[in-house]
Amino acid sequence: MNKEKKYLIQTWGCQMNEHDSEKIEGILNSLEYIEASNKEEADLIIYNTCLVRENAELKVYGNLGELKRLKRENPNLIIAVCGCMMQKEEVRDVIKKKYSHVDIIFGTHNIHKLPQLILDHDQKTNMLIDVWEDSKEIIEDLPTKRKYDFKAFINIMYGCNNFCTYCIVPYTRGREKSREAKDILEEAIKLSKEGYKEITLLGQNVNSYGKNLEDKTTFPELLYMLNDVEGLERIRFMTSHPKDLSNELISAMKDCDKVCNHLHLPFQSGSNRILKKMNRKYNKEQYLNLVEKVRTEIPDIALTTDIIVGFPGETEADFQETIDVVKKSKFDSAFTFLYSIREGTPAAKDEEQVPDDVKHKRFDKLLDTLKPISLERNTSLIGKKVKVLVEDISKNDSSKLSGRTDTSKLIHFKGDGSLIGKIVDVCVIDAKTWTLEGELVE
Template identity: 60%
Template sequence: MGKRQEIEISTAEAKRQMDIISQLAHHIQGKNLKFCITTFGCQMNAHDSEKIQGMLSKMGYSETDKEAEADLILYNTCCVRENAENRIYGKLGYLKKLKRANPNLLIALCGCMMQQDIVLETLKKTYRHVDMIFGTYNIYKLPELLQTRFETGKPVIDIWDSHQDIVEDLPNERKYPFKSCVNIMYGCNNFCTYCIVPYVRGRERSRNPEDILKEIHALVEDGVKEIMLLGQNVNSYGKTLDIPMTFADLIREVNKIEGLERLRFMTSHPKDLSDDLILAMSECDKLCNSLHLPFQAGSTDVLTRMNRRYTKEQYLALVSKVKATMPHIALTTDIIIGFPGETEEDFQETMDVVRQVRFASAFTFVYSKRTGTPAATMDNQIEEVVSKDRFNRLLDLVHEIQVDYMESFIGHHTDVLLEEVSKHDPNLLSGRTSESVLVHVKADPSEIGKIVDIKITGAKTHYLIGECL
């Protein structure tokens, strides 16, 4: 299918859904209906939820954070780890009680968890009070699915096996008026043996650069100062385009946009972090001083079983190259503990990488078996008591290094984008540095949305304390 035909299909589908939104708005008008969304998982899911919020708001729903007063409750689900799924099932039991008290309550489930056959069968059999189920490929069809539910009064299930169209130009309600995420690609081709993402989000498909740049221009004109480019592996952006374009070249184009002040991206796969991308990162002045580069395990043997396609030595060489080009960059990472077959020697290799790289922070996880992935049937599954012991030792090391990193900011000035009133102290505002470090500072709420010069006066393990200059 050519680019022109893809655009025509996307435009026609967006118009169709917008027409349905208008019809639903007429139906909903004056009823004071409320929706409540709970999002599980990654920033990709969070961005999908913003699209859902935008569509529901356009229909005439207002948002509430209290499920008990909602007329529509939606869970945007994650399936990367088992405990996320268990939380969903637990919450659905509670929602059954709410629905008994309010038979008009609509319950909807979407996201990655819904793409699994075993989950779908469980929902059909045990959770029949769920009204709408849809997946990751057809978020944009929410208006149509809701209209069908209203018209038939019967449960609506619409799960697609694969991606069809990228539909643009539908409503989107941002959490922050001054920063936004922008999807540059969908899906993943890497098939790490522990990960279910390629099975629930499909193969890689890149958005056309013209569409990405158009969206960012519109966001900047609407007051956005900071953009986060999103993809499961942004480093492989452009490979599916009719005219290939590298991620490095895309960053250079975004960096030219007038009015944009900050640019971030995630997530990067080490195997695709090219020399040209490192050069682009050093050249682009709007790119924030941080890089999230998951290494997952320090043992080359474990990395091979994970199908990560790099060695410990290659990862460390890559880090050295990044630091040589950008000496003060904040490196963050993901680490999995207790992967099948992991020995104490393998674990010590992971600890060695942490000691050598000295990450600014790390997301650490105990391996979670996911049905349908190769790792789930591997021999030598690690006992929980062993995994937890290793996890705790790793966490101690990560925090020790993180404290040193945070204390290095004390006495220095840094630019901070003030984002919101602190969740723990209404007298403070919270924001983030270019390195994505959380900062709390005493400032007037009128400063929210501004990038301000802050002097750092104190440091904790997970945040900094500062004062405005």
Template identity: 45%
Template sequence: MSATASAPRTYAVRTMGCQMNVHDSERLAGMLEDAGYVPADPASDPLVTGADVVVINTCSVRENAATRLFGNLGQLAAVKRGRPGMQIAVGGCLAQQMRDGIVDKAPWVDVVFGTHNLDVLPTLLERARHNAEAQVEIEESLKVFPSTLPTKRESAYAGWVSISVGCNNTCTFCIVPHLRGKERDRRPGDVLAEVEAVVAQGAIEVTLLGQNVNSYGVSFGDRGAFAKLLRACGQVEGLERVRFTSPHPAAFTDDVIEAMAQTPTVMPQLHMPLQSGSDRILRAMRRSYRSAKFLGILDRVRAAVPNAAISTDIIVGFPGETEEDFAQTLEVVEASRFASAFTFQYSPRPGTPAADLPDQVPPDVVADRYQRLVALQERIGTLENERQVGRTVEVLVADGEGRKDGATARISGRAADNRLVHVALPPGTTELPRPGDMVTATVTHGAPHHLVADSPALGGTYALRRTRAGDAWERARRGDHDHGGGAAPAPGGAVTLGMPSLRTR
């Protein structure tokens, strides 16, 4: 029986993990709505939802991924007992990895699907209802490119656009290539068509997404394709901000730096994963670059794009890491002046070569090194943000970025360099900025993880530019939108880099 045979069935999608999973969840939501489902009340408790269908899109990168999944499933089991007809589906990387093991441990789960077959979710839900038994379907390779699927976008004013799926690297700590497969690139024309569609519906910011964006084009014989794609995005009328994530230092080339510098809509921001500052550990990780090359890339980026804010990923406690290796990481971090860093304590992931390496670092040593790294980056982040004081920035207002905005009467959003900025409003202002609008203000304070721009409240710089992205957000809030094969907006948060998280649609 279809979702539209009687009263529409409701759904909620929970996302664990990276930007790729967030974007996949947009596809899952789009397909469910295309099949007649409607979103559950977003104000519902995310762990005790009233949805008829709950989809958990899992991550397997973090050590506690399985623990988190089965903890959530345990809570949902009690909800399901009180809601006849409720269904639970599990997808994503952990589903690809565990397969039938999820139903073995949680027999109340109705559907399990993998990273290569997102498109089967509605069919599996109907089959599970008809057959009254769990449906598990995992493909070994991609059958349908996700970008061809219906999409309900999380944000009306900023959008993800995938340029590739999968990864050809063999990093010893990473399970992603095994679960997402070899890299497959979309044709440039298809990417640009989706960018144009997103912009036509109101978005003014696009983030190009891939496991290794700067290897884009190798599969169709054009090693310069990514730089060309950045320049082509710069020609899309109405697109104001272009970002990308994530590149790999080994494949990062000067033509990309030139494209960043010469394309005004490519933002002065770069996320460049370091992982370790020790050449010996980089070799053990199979990261095919060394610290000198990494620092050289940063120097060239800053020479071409002086205001670039650079962020990174760092793993502490990789097997065999000595105090000397860790000291070298601290030296590279000190020299790199990262605006922010996503730092992780190494944890062995089953199925990765590093999990079987000797000389696993004791947890207490890893924890101590992690705290020392965080303290160093907090100091650097504070200094780098304090250097922004006095700069006038244009901020794309976001929906829900600032946790303290209600108490401080500030609004929040991202500057061009992707720094989070909390902006005060002029006293007595009646024209409030909407998510998707632009405000201009001067930075008055720099903190480790954000900037404050109180100039409007102090009688200083302030300008509001109402945008068609703000119009799109307002339409989406009213429900005045639809969705389809590539691009419908929905209200939500702006596209930003961030730590792995749990989101509820």
């Protein structure tokens, strides 16, 4: 009797990477692999990598180094590395030179080839590298092992055409390609029939969905279609680019009762000079007008954003423009980043790099501005009843459950584990900067 083969996948990066790992798991399950509980018992270890931040890249190298011992102890162990890092030739060269114990390297465009790569590796002893620079084809119907059985990611498009000067994504994920609306709709209907209550639509810039399709279905039109799917209760999406946020999309968010009252709208910098250097294609005034328009049309919306501190050439005056946008927009929360050089991007060559100590001081000031606003937004919910999709047992208190409101706020409350996967009413009784506390409404 053959021993069951076991796999372990470690994922760094965005929701797109998380969903790619779900597909990899689905493929491995179809090959009759089962999930390992630790590295020591795995027959196949896959690292799905991210290149957006330097920290994630360094973690991958550190983890690969630790696998040398395992490979010595178990020569039959297969080590594979995939994801955005592998799209860069320089990274592949580093792995070939320093991490020769890696067996398989594949990229973001050919996940579907994994069964063949494992088979080919069994017939060879040297490192197998299969990376495509880009692919015009979208592979449908890949088996997928979802992390949850009540909420799911759905890719609606791949790649990016924006070429922000700090971002490596267009070079690792390729040009924009939208999935056919009928394929997205079919996936959503299938998920609803399986009992899924929430879907999150993924794309580097969902607002430009459909531009390469023959029928030119727009993103707002797609939302209206998905809103009619019986059984689905929530629709989320990310990420939105301000330059493509249309009045039609705002109307669709307002009209579609299943679309959550949450908009993630990265602004990155409040300085028009820096925005131009970033190639963001909007200015501070346009961004603030969008915020005002969205809040006027959907008053109870939660607005979140991305902000980069210390982009090359950023002066104190530029940074104060960013603070001004934060104060005027009153974000519910924000993903904040210290600018880090990504080789291969135009900004990496900029000679006006901001010193690290200046970056850190500005970063602290930014957090000092954001935190009271987030707390104020959360405090305004005390005493209100909110609908919560219960996701898990609280990580910090096993007597409590954790879930997300319609506005994507994390809330903790006492309740029975049988509620996981259900949408329940919770009354907000306390607010912290980033989370809420509540009581289940019986």
